[in-house]
Each structure stands twice: as C-alpha cells, then as structure tokens.
Amino acid sequence: AAALRADEPWYPAAEAALDALAAGRGFAEVADALAPLAYGRWDAAAQAHRAASASEKNAEAAAAFHGDGAFDPAATRAALTELAAPVLVLAGEWDGGPNPAHAEEVAGFFPHGVRQVQPRAGHFPWLDDPEWFVRRVAGFLAQD
Template sequence: MPTFTAPDGTELAYHLRGEGEPLVVLPGGPMRASVYLGDLGGLTGHRRLILLDLRGTGDSAVPADPATYRCDHMVDDVEALRAHMGLEQMDLLAHSAAGSLAILYAARYPARVRRLALITPNPSALGMRATVDDRLAAARLRAHEPWFEKGFPALEAWLTGQADFDPALAPFYFGRWDDAARALDEATEEQTNEEAEGCYFADGAFAPDATRAALTALTAPVLVHAGELDGGPRPDLARRTAEAFPSAELTVQPGAGHHPWLDDPEWFVRRVVTFLDW
C-alpha cells in the first residue's frame, strides 16, 4: 500500500487501480474510505485511478489535530499527493462531498489542474447546497417504487429534523435499489470516520466569494455530472455549479442517483472518458 506524508506530517495512503493515464480520485461521504468507489463502473479499463484515502479514513493515519478534518485544511493533502506522484498537472475526479474539496483545490492551485470531473458534487464551497425542497422534489420522482410509501415519510421526517436517519430512506440515493446498491449502503458506517464527518463542513471551511473569484484563473475544462434522480445535487443545482467555472459542461445521466457508476456503468464510463480524453 503506497503512502506519502502530508505537510503536517500525517501519513496518507492511496490505492492504484487500472491502467492508462493517471486520474486522481477524491472520495465523498464526507470522510468515507475510497474503497466504496470500487473501479468506478469500469473506469479502470481506461485510466489508472489514484484513489486517495483522506486523513483518518481507510488506510490513512489519524491526524494529531482533529481540526484538520475540515475540508479547506485538506487542500494541501491533495497538492502533496500530486507532487508525490510527480504530476506537473493532473486530471482530478471528485465524488459528492469531495466536490467541495476539489473546487477549493482548483481555486488554490488552478495551474495544477488539467481536467476536473465533479460527480454528483456538493457545491458548498461555492455557497450553494441542496435544500430540503430539492431533496423532497427528487424523492417524489420515485413514487412508483415499491419502497416509496415507507421511505418518503422517513425521508421527510429526517430532513425536517423530526427524526433520526432511517434505513428506509437509503434507496433514494440510488437510481436502482439492487444488490450492488444495498452492499454499498450497508458498508457506509464501517467505512466512514464519523468524527471527521462532523468536522468536514465546520464553520470557516468556505469563503464562497473568494473561491468564485479565484476560479476565474482556472483554464482547465470542468465536467459537472449529475444524476437525473439525485436530490443533491438536482440537475438545476448542478447547472448553477457549472456556471461558476470559466469552461464547464453539465451532464445529467438518465435514471441515475447519487452513485451514477452503479446505475449505468457503461453510460457513466463512456461520458467520463469522453470528457477526460477530449
């Protein structure tokens, strides 16, 4: 298992999968070990994935200072990985909550990004985030599903603070509630650092106006990839995320939820590879 040292001395791990040009991958969660990403629907057949385990997750060490779990503090971890891999510029892919980490990285190190793919990203770094109404509107698209009658009230109660998270609402995060989706969902708790998860979006992590201004220096093409059925981000929020970049394109994957490589692997891989190799 390869490792490198972050600027504060924390030993961080990464995993290499596949062959081809390197693609650095940042996992979401927030603060979930990169193992949940698997081979990203077969993307390993086209690219060599460099999957970072964020500090305190997976095979990476726990930092001495828990405050460094905050999203903005990990930007230099990503830069240290780039330098360790000897990449003058890098193609970067980020999923979900890591979308904000990748956005902050692109704002701080715009010259180091060759291409940036944001997969169902959380755009909190830009001062935007999915709302309760967004998530409920997306959930209503699933009214034909057999689990909807039980799941929707649980989702509404959780989102409005009236109840704790209920396993019955897990299917809303997937375009297809099948064995692969169940397996990914069941592994969530084991693969997530809950202490770090609570720190990731802590106060002070983001300065949206400064980030937006810094992104004007980014010349790299950006792909914002949304799922048609995803509540966070819904396609409209993904569109507004794309508008924050000088050169960005939006894709909405039909029938996909928050993990689009599970819902239609061939569609997902074809779209991402087309973007990266263009």
C-alpha cells in the same frame, strides 16, 4: 427529485422519512428509509454499497467537512471562476444533491464547466449504469 421515484415500493417510507426530517428529526433516525433515494435502483448492488459505506468513511474528515469557517461562498466562487481547466459536473437524474439544476449552476461557476445528467441515476451513478458513466467520464478526459 424524490417525487420522481413515487412509483417505487419503498417510496412511502422514504417520503415519511423526508417529512420527519423536515419536522426536525435527526438524519440518523431516518437514514435507512432515505437510503433508496440515493440510488437509481434499490437492488442488491445498491444495498451492498450502502451496507459497506460506513466502513469506507473517514469520520474525522467528515466531521470537519462542514465545520465553522469551512466555506466562504464568495471566495470559493471567485476562485472557481479563475480555473482554466475543463470541469465536468455529473449529476444523476434522480439525485437530490446535486440535482440536475444545481449541477448546471455549479458548472456555470467554471469558465469551462460542462454539466452531464446521467438518466435514471442517483447519487452513485457509477453503480446505476457503469457503462454510461465510464463513456462520459472517459470521453471528457480524452478531450484536448
């Protein structure tokens, strides 16, 4: 997904940060350079969202999220296949996680899973094109 943004002025720094991450640097060391990759547009709204993100996180919950034993993939997949409710898996076209292909895979875990890909959106699609996002989510929720 990152390479789709190669024409952006911030991309060389983000690419170098991705290389550093792959070489073993800690995420915290490169997070600022990677931040634009999470957004469809690296504009004032995205930058304000990023600046506020630290104050909007629950550090205790975040620390436990990927803790030992937090995930049992086989048990999770088995449980998802039993969910009778419709499920919308929405991915931004430029999101690295979940990227559109992974979102399709996740939607496939559910008997009634549907994937939607928001064009030119990153990990925060409601910022990138709020109207598109609201139309898709509201339309999905309005289904019988």
